[in-house]
Structure formats: C-alpha cells, structure tokens
Amino acid sequence: MKIRRLPVGAVALSLFAVVLSGLLWWAGTPARAAFAPTVALIPVSGTVTGQPESVKFSGQAQVSSELVLDTSKFNLPPAVILTFDLSGVSGTGSSSGAKYVAGGNGTNVYRRLVSADTVEITFPFTRGTTMSVSSAGLASVRSGVVTFALSFDTNTGAITKGTATVATPYFPN
Amino acid sequence: MFLSSKASKLRVKEAENARRNRQEIVKALADGQITRRDLFKWGLFTTGGLLLWKHGLNPFVRSAYASVPTGFPRSPLFGVQAFTQPMPRFDVLPRNAIATLTPAPTAQANQTQQVLNPALEGVTPGDTGPIEGRPPGPIWAHQEFTRFPPVIAVPVSTEGAKVNTVYDPGVPSSLNSGINPATPFPPRFHPNLPDQGPLALWTFNGTLPPKLLVGRYGEGIIFRHSNKLPFDIRQNGGFGIHTLSTHEHNGHHGAENDGFTGAFFYPGQFYDYHYPIVLAGWRSVNTGATDARAGSPNGSGGITKVAGDWKETMSTHWFHDHMFSFTAQNVYKGDAGMFNIYSALDRGNEAINDGVNLRLPSGTAKDFGNLDYDVNLMLADKAWDANGQLHFDIFDTESGFVADVMTVNLVYRPFFEVERRKYRFRILNGAVSRFFKISLSDASPMIQIANDGNLLPSPVVITQTDELGIAERYDIVIDFSRYSIGQTVSMVNLLQHEDGKLPSSTLSLSQALSGSSSDPCVGKFLEFRVVRDPAQPDVSQVPATLIPNPDLSAIPVARTRTFKFGDGASQTTNDPVTSFRGPWGIGTDGGDKLDADFGRISAAPRFGTREIWNLVNDGGGWDHPVHIHFEEGQILKRNGSASNVPAWEQGRKDVYRLRPDGSVQITMQFRDFGGMFMEHCHNTLHEDNAMLLRWEIDDGGSPFLRPLPTPIPTPQGVRFQAPTQLNNI
Ligand SMILES: [Cu+2]
Numbered sequence: 001m002k003i004r005r006l007p008v009g010a011v012a013l014s015l016f017a018v019v020l021s022g023l024l025w026w027a028g029t030p031a032r033a034a035f036a037p038t039v040a041l042i043p044v045s046g047t048v049t050g051q052p053e054s055v056k057f058s059g060q061a062q063v064s065s066e067l068v069l070d071t072s073k074f075n076l077p078p079a080v081i082l083t084f085d086l087s088g089v090s091g092t093g094s095s096s097g098a099k100y101v102a103g104g105n106g107t108n109v110y111r112r113l114v115s116a117d118t119v120e121i122t123f124p125f126t127r128g129t130t131m132s133v134s135s136a137g138l139a140s141v142r143s144g145v146v147t148f149a150l151s152f153d154t155n156t157g158a159i160t161k162g163t164a165t166v167a168t169p170y171f172p173n
Numbered sequence: 174m175f176l177s178s179k180a181s182k183l184r185v186k187e188a189e190n191a192r193r194n195r196q197e198i199v200k201a202l203a204d205g206q207i208t209r210r211d212l213f214k215w216g217l218f219t220t221g222g223l224l225l226w227k228h229g230l231n232p233f234v235r236s237a238y239a240s241v242p243t244g245f246p247r248s249p250l251f252g253v254q255a256f257t258q259p260m261p262r263f264d265v266l267p268r269n270a271i272a273t274l275t276p277a278p279t280a281q282a283n284q285t286q287q288v289l290n291p292a293l294e295g296v297t298p299g300d301t302g303p304i305e306g307r308p309p310g311p312i313w314a315h316q317e318f319t320r321f322p323p324v325i326a327v328p329v330s331t332e333g334a335k336v337n338t339v340y341d342p343g344v345p346s347s348l349n350s351g352i353n354p355a356t357p358f359p360p361r362f363h364p365n366l367p368d369q370g371p372l373a374l375w376t377f378n379g380t381l382p383p384k385l386l387v388g389r390y391g392e393g394i395i396f397r398h399s400n401k402l403p404f405d406i407r408q409n410g411g412f413g414i415h416t417l418s419t420h421e422h423n424g425h426h427g428a429e430n431d432g433f434t435g436a437f438f439y440p441g442q443f444y445d446y447h448y449p450i451v452l453a454g455w456r457s458v459n460t461g462a463t464d465a466r467a468g469s470p471n472g473s474g475g476i477t478k479v480a481g482d483w484k485e486t487m488s489t490h491w492f493h494d495h496m497f498s499f500t501a502q503n504v505y506k507g508d509a510g511m512f513n514i515y516s517a518l519d520r521g522n523e524a525i526n527d528g529v530n531l532r533l534p535s536g537t538a539k540d541f542g543n544l545d546y547d548v549n550l551m552l553a554d555k556a557w558d559a560n561g562q563l564h565f566d567i568f569d570t571e572s573g574f575v576a577d578v579m580t581v582n583l584v585y586r587p588f589f590e591v592e593r594r595k596y597r598f599r600i601l602n603g604a605v606s607r608f609f610k611i612s613l614s615d616a617s618p619m620i621q622i623a624n625d626g627n628l629l630p631s632p633v634v635i636t637q638t639d640e641l642g643i644a645e646r647y648d649i650v651i652d653f654s655r656y657s658i659g660q661t662v663s664m665v666n667l668l669q670h671e672d673g674k675l676p677s678s679t680l681s682l683s684q685a686l687s688g689s690s691s692d693p694c695v696g697k698f699l700e701f702r703v704v705r706d707p708a709q710p711d712v713s714q715v716p717a718t719l720i721p722n723p724d725l726s727a728i729p730v731a732r733t734r735t736f737k738f739g740d741g742a743s744q745t746t747n748d749p750v751t752s753f754r755g756p757w758g759i760g761t762d763g764g765d766k767l768d769a770d771f772g773r774i775s776a777a778p779r780f781g782t783r784e785i786w787n788l789v790n791d792g793g794g795w796d797h798p799v800h801i802h803f804e805e806g807q808i809l810k811r812n813g814s815a816s817n818v819p820a821w822e823q824g825r826k827d828v829y830r831l832r833p834d835g836s837v838q839i840t841m842q843f844r845d846f847g848g849m850f851m852e853h854c855h856n857t858l859h860e861d862n863a864m865l866l867r868w869e870i871d872d873g874g875s876p877f878l879r880p881l882p883t884p885i886p887t888p889q890g891v892r893f894q895a896p897t898q899l900n901n902i
Contacts, residue, residue, distance in 0.1 A: 037812075066812075068833040070794030072740050074572070074674060079794060081832065083817075103634050106819030109679035110833065120681035122616040122636040133620055133632045133715050138652040141618040143636050145682070169616040171686055 037066035037083070040150075040159035044089045046166030048125070048144040055100045055125065055142075057166040059089035063148065067113070067157030078113040080157045086123055086146070089166075093127065102144070103131035115154050120147045122169060145169045245566070247693070248557045248578050253363045253585065256700040259350030260587035261358070262342040263385035263511060263549045266377075269326040271395060278326075278395045278445045280318040282307035284890070290441055292404035293888045300889055305445060306400070306438020307429065308884040308891040313436070316427035316846050316875040321449035323393040327386060330378055331417055331494075331508055332401035333371025334360035337380035343387075343544040350590040350702075358382065362578070362585045367561035372410030374563055375402060376507035382582050383551055384510035386492065387542050388450050390469035390517075391479040396421070396446040396492075404440045412565040413499070413506040415440050416886070420495040421512065422644060423626055423802060423827035425453050425487070427875065428848020431802055434497040434865065435751060435771035439888045450514060452481025453805070454723070456845055457781075459483070465529050468517030470541030474525055476517045484723040485805065485825075486516045487626040489599045489646045491551075497771055498753045501574065501605040501857035505565050507583065509603050511549045515541045518720060519628060523713035533622065534597040534650060534713035546596045546713065548589075551603040552641075553580050554694050571756055572795070573606025573673020573858040579666065579698040588661075588700040593654045594711035597622070600649060602641045605857045606673035607694065608796070611647075612637040612682050614663040614697060617655065620715050623648030627805060627825040628719040637667060639821060640676065642798030642830040644855040647821075650715055656703040663697040670694070673858060674795040675833060722807055722824060725842055731782035735762055738799060738831065738854060738864060739791030742766035746773060746897060750885050755862025757854065760791065761899055769853075769863035772883040774898040776852075776866070778843040780873020785809070785840050790831035797859060799837075800828045802850040806839035813838075828855055847874030849881055868902075 041060040048055050062085040070076035084107045091100030104123035111117055124131065126141045150162040276283060283305040289296045296302075307313055337358035342349045360369040360381050377384040379401070388394050402415035409415065416439055420432030429436075430446040438444045452459075452467055459467050459480055466483035468476035490512035494503035515521050517529045521544070524537040536543025556576035558564045566574055579586055602609055613619065613636075621633045625646050638647055656662060667685045669692045671677040685695050742758020743765060751772035758766035761775045778784050786806070788799050805825035811817035812835055829837045853865035871879040882893035 066834070068794050070833075071792040072794065074793075074795070076674070076794035079833065104636060106639070106821070107635075107637065108639065108819075110676060111678060120683060122612065122682055124618040124634045124636050126634075131634050132717055133634060138618050138620060138634070138650075139654070141634055143616040143618055145616060169682075171615055171682060 037064040038156065038158035039064045040162060041088070042148060042150070042159070042162040042164050044086075044146060044164040044166060046146070048091070048142065048166060049168045050142060053096060054094040055091035056094060057089055057091045057102070057144065061086050061089055061146070061148070061164055063150070063159060063162070065152070065157050065159050078154070078157070079110060080113050080152065081108055081110055082119060083108040084121060091125060098127050099129060100125050100127050101129050101131055113152060113154055113157055116149070116151050118147060118149055120145060143169050245556065245564070248555075248564070248576070249559060249561065251366055251561065253365045255586035255697070256588045258363050258584060258587050259352050260581055260584060260589040260699065261352055261382040262344060262349045262544065263582065264337065264380065264382045265341045265343040265385045265387060266327050266329060267341070268387065269328070271323050271326045274326045274328070274395060274397060278323060278397070278447070281311065281314040282309045284309050287441070289888050290404040293439060293441070294406050296888050302442070302889045304442060306442035306886060306891070307444050308436055308886070308893070312876050312878060312881060313429045313884070314875070315429060315447040316848075317449060318447065321393045321451060323395040323447055325388070325392060325394045326397065327394055328397045328399070329384065330399040330401040331375055332379035333403070334369040334374035334376065335371065335379045336360065340382070343385070348545050350588065362555065362580060362583065366585065369563055370410065372403070372408055374507045375413060375503065377510050381584070385549055386510060386512040387515070388448065388512065389515040389541060390450050390452065390486070391477055392469065393447060393449040396448060397443050398446060399443040400438055400440045402440045410562070412502045412567050414496055414503065416496055417503070417508070418495045419444070419446060419492055420802070421446065421448060421492045422490055422800070423805065424448055424490065425451065425485070425803065425845065427846040428803070428850055428869070431848070431850055432495040433771070433849055434495050434851060435886070436884050437496050437886050439886070451845070452479060452483065453485035453845060454482035455480040466518060468529065470515055470517065470520045470522070472540050474540055476527065476529065482723050483518065484721055486518050486628070486720055487514050487805070488516070488519045488623055488628055489648055490514060490626050491601050491603070491644070491646070498769070498861045498863065501861050502565060502567065504603070504857060505555075505574070505605045506563065509551070511551065511599065511601060513542065513549070513599070521547055531628070531716055531719060532712070532714040534595040534711075537709065537712070546594065548596060548598050549582070550598050550600045550699070551582050552600065552609055552698070553583070553603040554578060554607050555580050573856045575607045575670045575673045577693045579694045581699050586698050588702050590702045590704045591653045592705055592707040593656065593658065593703060594707045595650055595652045595654070595713050595715070598649050598651065600641065600647045602643050602645050604643055606643065607670055608643070608668050608676050609641040609666050610638055610668040610679060611641065612665045612667055612685075613651070614665050614686060616682055617662065620650040621647055621821050622650055622715060622719060624821055624824055625826045625828055629821065629824040630721045631718060631820070632715050633820045635821070637682070639819065640668060640830060642796070642828055642855065643857065644798060644800055645828045645830070653701065653703055654711070658703055658705060660703045662701050662703075664699040665697050666695055668695070673856065720824070725783055725807070725840055728783040728842060730785050730840070731779060733785045733787070734776055735787040735789060736760070736852065737766060737789045737791040738797045739766055739793055742768045742863070744768040744770070746770045748772055751883060753863040757859045757862055757864035759852070759864055759866050761866070762901070764899060766791070767866070769865035770897070771867050772894065772896050774867055774869055774880050774896050774902055776868035777871060777880070777902040778868065780847060780870050781844050783840060783842040785838060787836060787838050788829055788831055789836040790834060794833045796830060796833055797854040797856060797864070798828050798830045799852065800855045801841070801852045803846075804841040804843055806841040808837055808839050810838040812836055843870050845874065847871060847876045
C-alpha cells in the first residue's frame with residue numbers, strides 16, 4: 001500500500017471556519033494475491049429427533065475456508081468465507097433404517113478470522129438419496145442444526161482441526 | 174450507522190451535535206451556497222481527510238469517548254413494539270386502456286412546450302420547455318413502437334408523502350391481515366409513529382404501501398411517470414433530488430426505457446417508458462411464435478404465443494430511481510416499487526393444468542396474476558430523526574449507509590397472517606447498502622425458486638438463504654401446512670452489519686434470535702401468524718424443473734472483458750453534468766479504475782453477439798453487488814471455478830455479488846434492442862460515488878449511430894454532446 005501526501009493548500013470553509021491543512025489521499029490499492037481456499041474434512045455425528053423418526057447422522061462435511069485480506073484503506077480485519085458441503089454426511093432412520101440425505105450445499109458464512117470459532121448452520125434433510133422437490137412440496141423435508149468447532153491457522157485461514165455435532169433445531173419463540 | 178442503545182449520554186450528545194452540524198451543511202448545500210462538488214474539491218468528501226471533523230461534523234470518526242466508530246442516535250420508536258401492525262400487501266397500480274392517456278404516447282419524445290415554473294433551477298420567468306423529459310429525436314424514440322404497440326397505460330407520479338385513499342392490495346382483506354383498503358392509508362411506518370412529511374418521503378403516487386406493477390408478456394405498457402416533486406431543488410427535506418430517471422430492473426427493453434442515469438426529467442414533466450414485455454431473442458428464436466412455452470396468459474385460460482426464447486421468461490422485477498449520483502438518496506426516500514411479469518409458464522394461476530403452466534403458489538380466481546398466495550416483500554432498513562422523519566446521511570460516501578430500523582413493505586417489523594398452505598414470497602432487497610440473509614425462526618425448510626428476475630432451472634431446498642445483495646430478488650416458497658392454527662413463525666435476518674461496507678459477520682440462527690447483536694436489524698423482522706386452513710385445497714406445485722437456462726454454447730464468444738471494482742479511483746473528465754468524483758470506481762480491461770461519467774463509453778458490445786465478462790472485486794475485503802442492465806447473464810465461474818457456483822446461482826441473473834476478494838465470470842448475449850445502458854455497484858452509495866459505467870449497443874437495433882450522443886437534460890429541453898470513450902471499446 002502506498003500513502004501519498006498531496007500538497008493541498010489550506011482551504012477555509014467559512015461556514016464553519018474549519019481549516020484543512022492537508023489531507024491523506026490513497027493512491028489506490030495494489031493488486032491482491034488470490035487466496036485459494038483450503039478444504040478440510042470435518043467428522044460429523046449426532047441425531048435429529050422428531051417425527052416420524054429420529055435420524056442419526058454421520059460422515060464428513062467438506063468445509064472450504066477462503067482467507068479474505070483487505071488491502072483497502074479501511075484495514076478491515078482478516079476474515080474467512082466458509083462454505084459447507086454436507087453431501088458426505090448421511091442419516092439413518094432409527095426405526096426404518098432408511099437412508100436420509102442432507103442438503104444445503106453451498107451454504108456459506110463470513111466470519112472474522114480467529115484461532116478458534118464455533119459456527120452453527122442449519123440444513124434440510126429428507127429420506128432418500130436426493131434432495132429434490134416433490135409435488136408434495138416440503139412435507140417430507142426436515143431440518144437439522146450442525147455446530148462446527150473449528151481451529152484456524154490465523155496466517156492462512158486454513159482449518160487446522162475441527163469437529164461437528166448434529167442436533168435437533170430448537171429455537172423457542 | 175447508528176449508536177448502540179447502550180451508548181453513553183456523552184456519546185449520544187456528541188452524535189447529536191454532529192448531526193446538527195451536518196444538517197447545516199445539508200442546508201448550505203440545499204440553499205446552493207456550496208455544492209457536493211465543492212465538498213469533493215475541498216477534500217472533505219474524499220477517501221481521506223475527514224478526520225478534522227472530529228467532534229464537530231463526522232460522527233463516523235473515532236470518538237474520544239469510545240474506540241469504535243460512532244454514529245447517529247438511534248431512531249426513536251415512540252414506544253412502538255415490533256409485530257403490532259399488519260404488513261400491507263403492495264398497492265397494485267391501475268392498468269388502464271392506452272386510449273386513456275392524454276396526450277397520447279408518441280414514438281419520439283413529445284416536445285410540446287409549456288411555460289416553466291421559475292422556481293426550477295436555471296429557469297427565468299417566461300422560459301418554456303418540453304412536457305416530456307425524454308431526450309428528443311430518433312435515437313431516443315421508442316424502439317419497435319409499431320411492432321409492439323402499447324396496450325396498457327399505467328400513469329404514475331413521484332411526489333411527496335400523502336394519505337392513500339385508493340389502496341388496491343389486489344386481494345380481499347382476509348388475505349391482507351384484515352387491512353380494510355377503504356380506510357385511508359397514512360404515510361407512516363407504524364400507526365403509532367408520526368406521519369412522514371411531504372419532503373421526507375417521496376414515493377410513487379406519494380403514498381404507501383409501495384406500488385406493484387402487473388404485466389404480462391406480449392402486452393406492452395406505457396409507464397407514464399409524472400414528476401410531481403417540488404420545483405425548488407432546495408425543498409428536499411435534507412436529502413434527495415427532484416430530478417428523476419426510472420429504471421425497470423431488469424427489463425429487456427430499448428435503452429430509452431431503461432432509466433439511463435443521465436436521461437433524467439424535471440418536476441412538471443413526464444417521461445413515457447415503453448415496456449413492450451417481450452422474450453429475449455425475439456428477432457432470431459421462435460420468430461414464428463409457435464412454441465406454447467413462449468407465451469402469455471390470454472385472459473381466458475389459454476395461451477397467446479409470442480416470439481422469442483421461452484427460456485428467457487422473467488418473473489420478478491422492480492423499478493426505482495436511477496438519478497445520476499443521487500440513486501441512494503432517492504431510493505431511500507421511497508422511490509421504488511415492484512413489477513410482477515406473468516407468462517404462460519409463470520402465470521400466477523395454480524390451477525390451470527395445460528402442460529406449460531408451472532402452477533406455482535398464487536391463486537385460482539383470475540386467469541393470471543392471482544396474488545392471494547403470491548406475496549411481494551420489500552426489505553429495507555430506515556432511520557429517522559427525533560421527530561420521526563426519515564433521515565439519511567448524505568456524507569457517508571465511502572462505505573454505504575446502513576440504518577437501524579427494519580421495515581418490510583415500508584412498515585416497521587410487521588406481522589402477516591397466513592393460511593396453512595404454500596405461499597410464494599418475492600423478496601426484494603430494497604435497502605441502499607445493507608445485505609440480508611434470511612432464515613425461518615424454527616429453521617424450517619424453504620424452497621428457493623427464483624433468483625433475481627428469473628425462475629431457476631431447478632428449485633433448491635434451503636434452510637437459510639445466501640446473502641441477498643442490494644437489489645437482488647429471491648423468490649421463496651414456504652409451506653405453512655406444517656404449522657397448526659395459532660402458531661407463529663418469523664423471518665429472521667442473520668446478517669450483522671457494523672457499517673455499510675459489508676456484513677461484518679454471519680450469525681447463527683440462535684445468535685440472531687438471542688437479541689445479543691449490536692445491529693438492531695438482526696433478528697426477527699416479519700412474523701407469520703397461521704390463522705386458518707385454506708378455504709380451497711392448495712393445488713399449487715413446485716415442479717422439479719422450472720426454466721432451464723438458454724443454451725448459448727453454439728454462439729461464439731465475440732469478446733471477453735474484465736471489469737475491476739474497487740476504491741482509489743480517479744476521474745479523467747470534468748464535465749459539470751456527466752462526471753462525478755468519489756472513492757469508488759471501475760477499471761475496464763486492465764485500465765485504471767475510473768469514476769463515473771455518463772458521457773464516457775466503457776464498452777460497446779456488438780449487436781447480436783455473445784461475450785464473457787469477468788467482474789473482479791479489486792483488493793477489498795468488502796463486497797459489491799454488481800448490476801448489469803438489460804441482458805440476463807449466466808454465471809460460468811466463481812473465483813475461477815464452475816464448482817463454486819451454488820445451486821441458487823445457476824439460473825439467469827442481473828445482480829452478481831462479487832463477495833469479499835471474489836470474482837465472477839458471466840456470459841451474456843446482446844440482442845434485440847440498442848442504446849446506452851449501465852453497469853454499476855448496487856450498493857447505491859458506491860454507485861453514486863462513483864462506481865458506475867456506461868456501455869452501449871450502437872451498431873444494430875435502432876440507434877445505428879456510433880457512438881451515441883450523450884443527453885444533457887435541462888428544464889428547457891435536452892441537448893446532446895459528443896461522448897468520450899475508452900480505447901478499444
Ligand atoms: Cu460496491
């Protein structure tokens with residue numbers, strides 16, 4: 001980043017008798033480096049209770065972490081964009097033994113980069129192998145909540161370790 | 174931005190002082206003692222140099238009393254509680270026969286002279302000017318006016334706030350949370366908040382609720398927009414400008430109807446916008462109109478076939494002011510509405526089973542355009558002063574203006590009564606700088622069926638939406654049959670802002686509901702009350718296939734362009750009307766980032782060709798929702814990879830969120846009409862300061878003049894001047 005001090009002469013704004021003796025002017029921002037996202041596989045487990053049956057989830061979530069470094073004058077703190085893919089997570093019905101599939105791929109969150117963060121997202125799931133919409137609409141689709149406990153390399157934004165727990169959504173009114 | 178409700182008394186006093194001092198500048202600006210241009214020239218309005226204003230003017234600089242950027246005092250709520258008023262449905266604009274328009278619409282702008290009001294700037298008594306503000310002559314004539322003659326007249330005005338005595342919600346009161354439309358509707362954000370004065374709130378027809386334009390394919394509309402704002406430019410209540418240009422976002426119309434930022438018109442004038450409502454590709458695809466999927470409801474259950482590509486069918490638009498360097502102020506002031514477009518595929522009737530109609534949630538009583546279960550939602554954050562009058566910070570040119578009160582359909586955090594069945598919500602982010610991310614309060618699944626104006630190739634089941642950038646529209650289906658009568662469920666905003674640059678954090682649903690966020694617009698903003706079973710069975714559907722993307726693969730890519738969006742832009746021109754200065758700009762094809770000049774052409778795609786455009790966020794941790802007018806694009810890649818494009822962005826779009834540090838590659842075909850269009854950030858503060866460029870199609874269609882002369886509107890008439898252009902456009 002370059003800071004250039006412009007030789008701006010004193011300008012009086014008579015209205016307020018405010019005198020500017022100079023001002024900082026940003027000459028622009030350097031081209032940024034592209035930060036390739038890093039991808040971590042996070043073990044997921046846990047159960048969503050409810051009708052018609054409880055569903056026990058297991059598998060691995062793929063979580064990509066993209067470092068966002070601000071090169072502007074704003075000096076925003078480093079952040080990460082986390083994108084979640086639950087296609088490697090599946091559920092099993094407690095009474096039917098049937099397979100359930102989790103949706104919501106592409107869900108993303110923007111978080112300040114810290115060494116340890118807890119990120120909770122919700123996701124839809126349904127019995128079967130594809131999260132497609134039937135003419136019945138949403139009657140058969142349910143929701144779960146998955147809480148990721150993630151550790152980050154604060155230099156690269158990469159996830160260094162993590163676990164995730166699935167639970168029943170409970171958000172009292 | 175706004176102060177925390179826990180801010181100390183000293184801090185609040187400091188902010189009050191700052192607001193008062195700024196009001197003096199606002200007044201000086203309004204009185205013409207100084208101009209915004211002066212402020213820029215003096216360096217008071219630029220990317221640096223604002224620090225001297227500490228304690229006196231700029232509540233955004235770091236305060237002596239706190240380590241965080243300060244802000245305005247919170248908007249007083251006068252004791253009003255959330256979810257204590259019904260959400261009004263949009264107010265449907267009357268559709269009249271074209272013959273009712275006096276004077277009759279004309280292909281070229283109507284240059285009949287009238288005596289001008291001397292309160293208008295630059296007018297001396299006795300001056301005359303044209304009654305229509307559209308630029309005169311053949312270049313700004315309605316393209317294809319004889320081929321697509323207008324059928325429907327929709328007369329509208331923009332004017333100061335007044336009571337609405339002609340509210341038409343388009344549905345019975347039972348489907349409008351019991352609101353009696355015969356009761357005069359006051360210009361208030363809540364029954365117990367003060368009326369907005371006529372200088373504080375400027376809306377279509379001067380009234381609330383916001384207006385809904387209804388149209389269908391093949392049935393052209395003349396949207397006759399009369400400017401009834403004060404003649405005196407100083408009568409603006411502190412922000413907003415009385416010249417207007419209305420963008421139909423994202424109409425596939427000739428540029429003369431696009432609301433070009435420099436084609437503005439004055440109080441006392443009208444502007445005839447001609448919306449032919451045609452399918453893109455009508456010159457080359459399905460020209461014989463033989464495909465029933467390319468069609469329009471015929472009024473009696475059938476289909477009127479139209480030319481064009483049925484895969485270009487559009488559904489959810491909006492319209493808003495696009496005045497050069499004043500878009501944020503005028504849109505914030507209320508100058509925005511929505512536009513539902515009906516087609517054979519998306520006809521707003523869930524019962525007609527003709528093999529084409531997708532039967533999305535809507536209703537059955539009318540052939541098309543049933544609004545019973547098809548609900549427009551306009552989200553916007555607002556702020557008001559101690560008197561409850563709408564307040565805007567014209568000095569925040571850098572990051573964007575975020576306010577502290579959440580509104581839906583321009584009322585404060587309302588409730589909405591629903592039946593136990595499926596509803597479609599057409600959700601518009603109508604804020605000027607704020608992003609939203611929406612979940613239901615119980616995390617229930619929703620189905621996203623459209624993004625921007627367009628139905629997706631396939632519906633996507635979600636429990637939380639992606640970020641909804643400014644001007645983006647998400648159409649969402651919610652099935653309330655999962656609830657029992659008497660239950661409530663709310664829409665929740667998960668996205669926390671600290672200022673207008675970008676959301677500072679995505680919150681979890683539980684965090685957003687906890688009330689712990691410093692951002693008052695986080696949390697529940699719309700409460701659904703499940704009140705009854707539907708009288709008729711819900712026969713609506715959400716088919717697994719909606720509208721596939723147009724296949725552009727056979728069309729060679731004529732050109733690839735790259736646009737970089739960032740700060741530190743410079744201005745190369747100094748035209749007093751067409752150019753503006755500000756921190757933000759766009760760099761074209763490797764060139765320097767430039768501030769907006771609507772007299773400068775930055776790109777000129779050739780008529781009929783296809784191009785690939787790379788939209789790059791240049792080095793910022795902030796976000797830019799970039800809007801490209803006129804043509805729908807398909808996102809090919811995000812950050813260099815097709816696999817990064819989420820399912821809900823795999824249809825056609827008109828606003829592309831670059832994301833922090835991100836880039837988007839899109840493809841578009843330029844066809845059917847010509848003229849001058851725009852590309853800009855839709856964080857309207859960025860747009861106004863001055864992240865906007867002009868591109869044009871000038872080698873085909875109707876204009877046939879390269880390059881096109883730039884319009885310079887005055888009350889006495891529009892003159893033209895030669896444009897400038899970048900190399901190799
Ligand atoms: Cu922007």
